[in-house]
Amino acid sequence: MFSKSNVLATIIGFVVMFLLGYAIWGIATAEFFEAHATNSIMKDPPDMLFIALGNLIGTFAISTIYGKWAAGAYSAANGFAFGIWIGIFVGLGMGLLWYGTSELMDMTGHLVEAIIDIIFYGIIGAVIGFVYQKTSA
Template sequence: MAATLTMFILGYLIWGMATADFFEQHSLADVMKSDEDMNLGMIFLGNLIGAFAMSSLYGKWARGHHSAGQGFQFGAWIGLFVGVGMGLVWMGTSNMMDTTGHVVEAVIDIVYYGLIGLVIALVYKATASKEAA
């Protein structure tokens, strides 16, 4: 649940507040819903499923060794996949953003998912400590 809440709140702070004007300037098509039309339940559910998937993958990837650095590294790999890998696919198949927007989105995704991975690792570490006691 910690990763879900982090994804939800951090996502809002990054894309809903801090970079909203930037991405508006670099968007080629207006595909965003208005604030009134956004479905927070669906956004939360998407974050819940994403956090569950990342947590499950991290559990296999970490092999019982949990640290903030390792968690950030894990998340950064996910961010590289989403931000660069999928970003290039979206850039090649759609007219959502200009190149600058895609590059900035890729960097943000690497940091964002790195932070989510860090939270997941800290939760795993705290849980492992309790189990060992």
């Protein structure tokens, strides 16, 4: 669980997840999601410590699961495919559950979120797969 590959993939994946997440949701799509929000629930300002901690824990979980799922066939392409499945779970699976149980966004917002999640987690998976490929024995 705390192998060299897993720890390095977690650290590098965390940095990419944190920065890419900020670029996507904090800058590029902030106005879009604000327009599709049905309730204003955002903290102002957001608590970056808990965002970073959530990214670190999430990346560790993804990296650990990837290490077992890939069964030694580590690569960026394999990691991207794995990340797409994480994105489908989060973006479509959880997104539709949130749409059905809460009033966070309209359907357009949730569908766009799902597409972004699939791409986002695909990239995170590719980074993790690449690190595993370069660092595993």
